[in-house]
Amino acid sequence: MSDTTKKPAELDVRVIPPREKHPTIFQTFEALKPGESFILVNDHDPRPLRYQFEFEHAGKFVWEYLEQGPTVWRVAISKQ
Amino acid sequence: MRLALSTEAAPDLALADLVAACVRRGLAALELVEGHAHGVSPTLPAEALERVRRRLPADGPRIAAFRAGSIERATSPLAAALSAALAVPVVAPAGDEGDDDSLLEAAGRYAAAGGTLLVAHGTDAGRAERLRRVVEAAPEGALGLAWDVDPDDDGLAAASAAVLEAAGPHLRHVRLRGGGPEAAGQEGRGIGPLMARLTLAGYDGTLALAPSTSRYRYAWSAWLGRRGGWGCGSKSAGPSPVRLGIND
Numbered sequence: 145m146s147d148t149t150k151k152p153a154e155l156d157v158r159v160i161p162p163r164e165k166h167p168t169i170f171q172t173f174e175a176l177k178p179g180e181s182f183i184l185v186n187d188h189d190p191r192p193l194r195y196q197f198e199f200e201h202a203g204k205f206v207w208e209y210l211e212q213g214p215t216v217w218r219v220a221i222s223k224q
Numbered sequence: 225m226r227l228a229l230s231t232e233a234a235p236d237l238a239l240a241d242l243v244a245a246c247v248r249r250g251l252a253a254l255e256l257v258e259g260h261a262h263g264v265s266p267t268l269p270a271e272a273l274e275r276v277r278r279r280l281p282a283d284g285p286r287i288a289a290f291r292a293g294s295i296e297r298a299t300s301p302l303a304a305a306l307s308a309a310l311a312v313p314v315v316a317p318a319g320d321e322g323d324d325d326s327l328l329e330a331a332g333r334y335a336a337a338g339g340t341l342l343v344a345h346g347t348d349a350g351r352a353e354r355l356r357r358v359v360e361a362a363p364e365g366a367l368g369l370a371w372d373v374d375p376d377d378d379g380l381a382a383a384s385a386a387v388l389e390a391a392g393p394h395l396r397h398v399r400l401r402g403g404g405p406e407a408a409g410q411e412g413r414g415i416g417p418l419m420a421r422l423t424l425a426g427y428d429g430t431l432a433l434a435p436s437t438s439r440y441r442y443a444w445s446a447w448l449g450r451r452g453g454w455g456c457g458s459k460s461a462g463p464s465p466v467r468l469g470i471n472d
Binding site (some may be wrong): 162182 | 225227247248249250400402403404407408410415417419420422423424431433
């Protein structure tokens with residue numbers, strides 16, 4: 145396993161059962177310390193997830209698209 | 225973490241077709257299982273292994289691991305040579321604990337060849353811890369750990385944290401039975417917590433997806449975007465020989 149200070153780890157939610165995806169993502173986010181981040185990998189644009197983040201964690205996260213399809217979406221989610 | 229496709233999902237596909245299936249699904253790598261139609265084998269001569277390397281597109285899916293049929297086959301000098309030639313680890317189930325000393329002998333062969341052997345354990349933190357000690361006694365880089373995850377194991381949700389801790393930094397490859405077209409049916413079996421723990425532990429190895437049973441073969445075939453082979457006769461160009469007689 146790697147040194148997470150060099151490269152954020154990936155959470156690939158494509159293998160997670162649909163109803164467990166958002167709870168898993170939020171649990172991962174809540175386990176981060178301020179300044180840490182992870183890269184979310186999905187098979188579609190996770191825009192509804194971003195709305196949920198804005199509702200539940202407004203001002204406490206940074207959302208940055210690293211790749212936007214057409215097959216894979218990668219988003220760096222950082223905790224402020 | 226790189227998501228990979230195990231050829232268990234498509235044992236009859238050639239290497240080029242496996243690569244195409246990975247591209248369609250956005251998968252970054254392949255776990256080649258010995259004996260499948262990709263044709264890669266420890267018995268291939270060096271020049272054939274070099275052709276395998278050249279056949280893979282530089283910006284496409286890579287080979288994440290070669291899974292040998294048994295630990296005996298994985299510890300052979302030919303398997304060590306394959307690992308070095310393709311620059312991929314060879315994976316095999318660890319076998320009985322009494323045979324752990326033979327892993328150190330194999331590690332010597334892998335170190336001499338410049339390859340890597342990954343010994344696979346199940347969701348058993350005690351076994352992972354004992355194998356970790358073997359790995360740490362071997363020449364650096366010659367041995368590592370792989371984890372075969374079966375979501376049907378009742379203890380996965382509770383045990384995954386302990387297994388990750390026991391394997392430590394030596395965990396290089398994870399194989400998950402499920403995901404893909406089976407993901408929706410695997411609720412409550414610990415896959416979400418497993419993925420979160422791998423992320424928070426900073427795991428940056430591969431996660432290979434394989435069917436949980438052969439019952440899902442057609443579901444995987446469809447998920448991978450394969451055409452034909454269904455035997456329904458729908459490709460027939462001529463008029464249907466079947467008349468239902470509804471409007472006659």
